[in-house]
Amino acid sequence: MTWRSALPALVTLALIILFAAGLKRGDPGEITSPFLGKPAPALDMADLFAPETRISGTELSGSAYVLNVWGTWCRECYREHETLLQIARQNTVPLIGLNWRDDRARALAYLQQYGDPFARVGSDPNGRNAIDWGVYGAPETFLIDADGVVLHKHIGPITWSIWERDFLSRLQPQPARTAASTAAR
Amino acid sequence: MSERLYRPCSTSRALGTVLAWFCVAWSFGIDTSTLDDPGLRARYEVLIEELRCLVCQNQTIADSNAELAVDLRTQVRKMLVAGRSDDDIRDYMTDRYGDFVLYRPPLKRRTVALWFAPLVGFGLGALALWRVVRRSQRAVTPDDGVARANEPT
Numbered sequence: 001m002t003w004r005s006a007l008p009a010l011v012t013l014a015l016i017i018l019f020a021a022g023l024k025r026g027d028p029g030e031i032t033s034p035f036l037g038k039p040a041p042a043l044d045m046a047d048l049f050a051p052e053t054r055i056s057g058t059e060l061s062g063s064a065y066v067l068n069v070w071g072t073w074c075r076e077c078y079r080e081h082e083t084l085l086q087i088a089r090q091n092t093v094p095l096i097g098l099n100w101r102d103d104r105a106r107a108l109a110y111l112q113q114y115g116d117p118f119a120r121v122g123s124d125p126n127g128r129n130a131i132d133w134g135v136y137g138a139p140e141t142f143l144i145d146a147d148g149v150v151l152h153k154h155i156g157p158i159t160w161s162i163w164e165r166d167f168l169s170r171l172q173p174q175p176a177r178t179a180a181s182t183a184a185r
Numbered sequence: 186m187s188e189r190l191y192r193p194c195s196t197s198r199a200l201g202t203v204l205a206w207f208c209v210a211w212s213f214g215i216d217t218s219t220l221d222d223p224g225l226r227a228r229y230e231v232l233i234e235e236l237r238c239l240v241c242q243n244q245t246i247a248d249s250n251a252e253l254a255v256d257l258r259t260q261v262r263k264m265l266v267a268g269r270s271d272d273d274i275r276d277y278m279t280d281r282y283g284d285f286v287l288y289r290p291p292l293k294r295r296t297v298a299l300w301f302a303p304l305v306g307f308g309l310g311a312l313a314l315w316r317v318v319r320r321s322q323r324a325v326t327p328d329d330g331v332a333r334a335n336e337p338t
Contacts, residue, residue: 029242031239031282031283031285032283033283034279034280034281034282034283041281101252101256126256126259127252127253127256130253130256131256131257131260131281132281133281134281134282134283136239136240136253136282137239137240137253
């Protein structure tokens with residue numbers, strides 16, 4: 001009979017543990033990309049600097065790259081800009097910019113004023129590419145390996161420690177594998 | 186989440202509230218008029234009520250006027266006009282945004298608990314209630330030992 005009287009307390013405790021675990025799981029608003037570990041979606045955008053040239057995913061594949069979604073209207077993008085420049089200086093992997101729902105002239109002025117970290121930048125004025133990549137806010141940053149597989153997606157502004165922890169660490173085994181596969185060929 | 190800035194939410198909170206009211210007012214006049222075919226328009230209205238706006242996450246893309254919701258609605262319309270089925274459109278969205286984009290999550294191994302936990306909870310509650318009721322009933326029935334002891338012999 002004693003265990004019965006303890007039952008409500010036990011159930012309550014179990015619920016508390018369940019809810020605490022749920023709260024610890026992090027931001028539920030942050031959506032895990034369905035592309036992780038899968039081939040990158042198609043990319044086809046006009047070059048920001050030369051609108052008649054296209055930047056396509058097929059053209060970018062063959063080596064790893066980072067796709068950064070940004071806009072001049074996005075204040076958090078401004079916040080991460082210094083880190084992007086730092087990443088560009090380090091020169092381990094090319095940064096590809098996706099200028100999302102933006103005005104071309106404003107985007108060009110922004111890059112001129114704050115510096116251009118991108119190897120290539122494309123514009124996506126109507127958000128077609130962004131939808132294909134499951135983008136729902138800016139900034140978002142994707143890491144794509146040499147085989148065109150999405151290794152990681154970061155939501156929100158990137159910092160140097162995030163870059164080292166989530167991006168560089170995933171890039172490290174890359175050269176070894178490509179070396180091995182070229183040797184095998 | 187609060188760290189991130191989205192285009193429609195990039196204004197200060199006070200201004201955001203004002204804008205939100207405008208959005209609400211504005212959303213009553215959503216651009217369904219661009220679909221002339223009444224059949225397509227009916228399907229369109231059902232679909233946009235089922236899809237979540239990922240920027241203002243507790244709104245459907247029908248309710249939200251975040252720019253992403255506008256883009257997603259345009260995409261739904263385009264696909265409808267192109268003759269794609271409702272399932273094609275739902276698949277298109279889940280391929281890109283995951284199941285979270287659907288207000289009605291699909292029944293999968295991962296969502297079994299989501300779908301059936303309420304039912305199990307209801308069942309357990311009903312069982313507990315039934316037992317309590319039965320016990321209290323038995324306490325007052327005349328053929329109960331205690332009750333009979335009180336009867337005159």
